[in-house]
Amino acid sequence: MKILVADDDKEIVELLSIYLHNEGYEPVKAYDGKEALSKVRTNPDIELMILDIMMPEKDGMQVVKELRKESQIPIILLTAKTTDMDKIRGLVAGADDYVTKPFNPLEVMARVKSLLRRVKMAVQPDQPDVLEVSSLIINKDSHEVKTVEGKEIQLTALEFGILYLLASHPNRVFSADEIFERVWKQESVVSAKTVMVHVSHLRDKIEEATGGEKIIQTVWGVGYKIDAK
Numbered sequence: 001m002k003i004l005v006a007d008d009d010k011e012i013v014e015l016l017s018i019y020l021h022n023e024g025y026e027p028v029k030a031y032d033g034k035e036a037l038s039k040v041r042t043n044p045d046i047e048l049m050i051l052d053i054m055m056p057e058k059d060g061m062q063v064v065k066e067l068r069k070e071s072q073i074p075i076i077l078l079t080a081k082t083t084d085m086d087k088i089r090g091l092v093a094g095a096d097d098y099v100t101k102p103f104n105p106l107e108v109m110a111r112v113k114s115l116l117r118r119v120k121m122a123v124q125p126d127q128p129d130v131l132e133v134s135s136l137i138i139n140k141d142s143h144e145v146k147t148v149e150g151k152e153i154q155l156t157a158l159e160f161g162i163l164y165l166l167a168s169h170p171n172r173v174f175s176a177d178e179i180f181e182r183v184w185k186q187e188s189v190v191s192a193k194t195v196m197v198h199v200s201h202l203r204d205k206i207e208e209a210t211g212g213e214k215i216i217q218t219v220w221g222v223g224y225k226i227d228a229k
Contacts, residue, residue, distance in 0.1 A: 002045050003112065004028045006036035006063070007052035007078060016050060019105045020112070033058025037066060040073065048116060050108065052078045053090070061093050068094035072143075072156050074115045078103070091197040096158055118185050119157040133167045133226055135210050140164060153209045158183060159202040162195075166216060170228035173219045199224055 003025045005016045010031065017027035028046055030036040034057035040046050049067075053060035060077055067073065077090045077098040090098050096118075097111050131138040136153075137146050143160050145153040155163065161183035166174065174182075176192035179199075203216050217225050 001047050001116075002026045002028050002043060004030060004036060004040055004043075004046050004049045004051075006030035006033065006049065006055065006060075008032055008055045009052070012052070012078075015105055016108060019109055023109055023112075025112075032056045033060065033063045036063055040067065040071070046073065048074045048076070048112060050076045050078060050112070051095075054080065061090065064090070064093040064095050068154070068156075072154065074119055074157060076108070076111055076115060078108075088193065088197050091194065092201055094156060094201075096156060114184070118161070118183070131164070131167045133170075134215050135213055136163075136167075136206070136215065138164055138167055147209055151209050153205050155202065155205065156198075158198055159205070162198060162202055163206075163216075166224060166226040170226055173223045173225045175223040179224065 001024075003020055005013050005020070005027055006029075007013050008031055013029050013031065017029060020027040028039055028043060030039050033051075033055045036049070036051060036055075037058065040049060051060040051063055058066075060079075064075055064077070067075070075095045075097075077095045078101060079087070079090065079098055080101040087098055097115055099108055099111055129140050131140075135148050137148065139145070143155075143157070145155055145160065145163065147153070162179055165179065165182055176195040179195050199216060203214070206215055207213060215226055217227060219225060
């Protein structure tokens with residue numbers, strides 16, 4: 001399995017490449033944002049990207065935004081910035097996870113494995129293959145979401161997991177912790193802001209495609225739900 005590592009610090013690229021190789025992955029190296037975009041576009045078998053935010057040519061945020069127009073490849077951002085707003089900006093741009101510098105390479109490997117596992121297990125296997133919710137048609141097998149008019153909505157693996165979880169349990173309210181544990185497939189150890197950001201981004205995409213339809217409801221102080229129609 002190929003994993004792209006992009007950072008203008010060559011020592012970081014080499015270090016992570018060694019750890020990825022030791023874990024059985026095939027690292028693909030890039031040293032700026034433009035090269036990262038080129039390599040992922042010419043290597044369709046790259047299955048995950050590790051991107052530094054601060055890079056020449058194009059920074060990590062720009063790379064994520066461009067890729068999300070054409071691909072849902074899992075992305076982990078490396079950031080030296082530690083404020084919640086910087087992390088939220090990365091998630092809103094379309095990244096799936098982030099690691100703050102300085103980091104332990106073993107933590108990065110754990111995040112890689114966890115994210116790949118999430119992508120494969122984002123949906124419970126015993127749930128219906130196709131769901132219809134309001135004006136949306138949600139296909140579990142293909143991970144496609146379309147409006148009844150046939151307009152496709154491009155979602156990340158985590159956004160799809162959240163939507164399918166809520167849609168497959170109409171009227172049930174899920175807390176942020178429950179959503180994280182079911183979709184991320186690990187114990188909730190992060191701020192509820194992480195889930196909030198993904199839900200917000202998901203809502204924006206749905207409303208844009210449906211002309212403003214508000215399908216995901218917030219139950220203040222409790223969590224999120226989708227009403228049965």
